[in-house]
Amino acid sequence: MSNIKFYYGEKVPLEMHKVRIVQKLNLVPIERRLEAITEAGNNTFLLKNRDVFLDMLTDSGVNAMSDQQLAAMMVADDSYAGSETFSRLENKITEIFGKKYFLPAHQGRACENILSQAFVTPGSIVPMNYHFTTTKAHIVLNGGTVEEIVIDEGLNIDSAHPFKGNSDIEKLKAVIEKYGSEKIAFLRLEAGTNLIGGQPFSLENMREVSTICRQNGIMVVLDASLLADNLYFIKVREEKCENMSIREITREISDLSDIIYFSARKLGCVRGGVICLDNEEWYQKMREFLPLYEGFLTYGGMSVREMEAMVVGLDETMDENMISQGPLFIEYMADELKKKGVPVVTPAGGLGCHLNAMTFLPHIPQTQYPAGALAAALYIVSGIRGMERGTMSEQRDENGIEPLSDMELLRLAMPRRVFTLSQVKYAVDRIGWLYENRELVDGLRFVEEPKVLRFFFGRLAPVSDWQSKLVAKFKSDFADSL
Ligand code: F0G
DSSP states (O other): OOOOOOTTOOOOOOOSSOOOSOOOOOOOOHHHHHHHHHHTTTOGGGSOGGGOSEEOSOSSSOSOOOHHHHHHHTTOOOOSSSOHHHHHHHHHHHHHHOOSEEEEESSHHHHHHHHHHHHOOTTOEEEESSOOHHHHHHHHHTTOEEEEOBOGGGGOTBOOOTTTTOBOHHHHHHHHHHHOGGGBOOEEEETTBGGGTSBOOOHHHHHHHHHHHHHTTOOEEEEOTTHHHHHHHHHHHOGGGTTSOHHHHHHHHHHTOSEEEEETTTTTSSSOEEEEESOHHHHHHHHTHHHHHTOSTTTTTOOHHHHHHHHHHHHHHTOHHHHTHHHHHHHHHHHHHHHTTOOBOBSOOSSEEEEEHHHHSTTSOGGGOHHHHHHHHHHHHHOEEOEEESGGGSOOOTTSOOOOOSOOEEEEEOOTTTOOHHHHHHHHHHHHHHHHTGGGOOOEEEEEOOSSSHHHHOEEEESSSHHHHHHHHHHHHHTTOO
């Protein structure tokens, strides 16, 4: 957002875009919301959008596209092989990241499948600043093990550290010492670390990590899905980078990486996936998987219209006014919630506003999924759909033991350029009310538990009749208001 000050001193994230296409929203009555969450097995992934008021489940594939992106879709070249659209996207990727080779894929996890099949073998180790659900699942599926090397501060919810996604250099050295670099398939850095609250790494930390990896012959893989937020944070929080342009920061991050992949559902505001790199041998190795899992080399499972819009979307990501919108709205929401005493992850990160369910609902044990219970409760009292990011999002190990998550977060995603400030104020109001009535919320238990990525389709039930009590209290406080 531009440097526009308000005369009366209020800190307002002012939009540098206007809305030209809208989608009608409905807020169904609380009785229907209770029915809907019950039908969805208390899993917000299983709610129908017709029952949802503000969809804060994710920023994936739901960012607002620009007029320029929509216009670009009209000129897409849909020939099966060798399309002009592919060349335009390839050129844009080379322009921004400076990498020679580009492999298209249908989304981020498809890139993770290709990378894991190409480089992870049984016994492989993959250190990373923090795992993401689908990333870890693919690595484990290929016999590898994830080693977390995020700094301890990254897991401290109330920290003031500006770069909680940084890697701990001593932890990295210890992993190399313990396993030897030959066992390390690659090191993965996640920009805007998703599961710990959209927290960025600093350019300085990335330089250190990359130097150590290069000294030890370890490939550096960057997951750039949330790079837009990370770029913004480097620009405003890292003093030494304040005079660098977003393009310069991007290029240096790219130069420090051997392979970059991302979900274009986030970076580029479309729906697709990208892998890019310079090394020809690794390119050939990964390319073999493309026709098997994705599609021909010049579309990789993506629609050419989305690819054409990605060309524009990536270019727009280099604009500070564009990439600051998400983080500034999230900061506004987190600040307003803090004023009401609601526990949120600090400092506010990218992707969304994260509520700390462990402190919000201290009476619910992790085995009864406090973040999942908070997601269900918030939906009932507001029609807002968030996403559990805690123990429900973990999966049982080979012995059937359920690992307890480091954090229990309710993520309220802020898709870019989608919500207005009054909608954010509504969310703050209902979360504030729920916090004052938190003792009414109780836990959940699984009634149907899939083995892999259970949080997507698992079904749960409340451990008591707490949900009808919550509805009764809401009705007595809000009378006939929705
Ligand atoms: N890496 C990161 C950091 C992600 O956040 C995601 C997706 C992926 C990889 C996988 O990409 O969805 O295109 O297959 N995150 C989504 C989310 C699902 O809601 O946070 P994908």
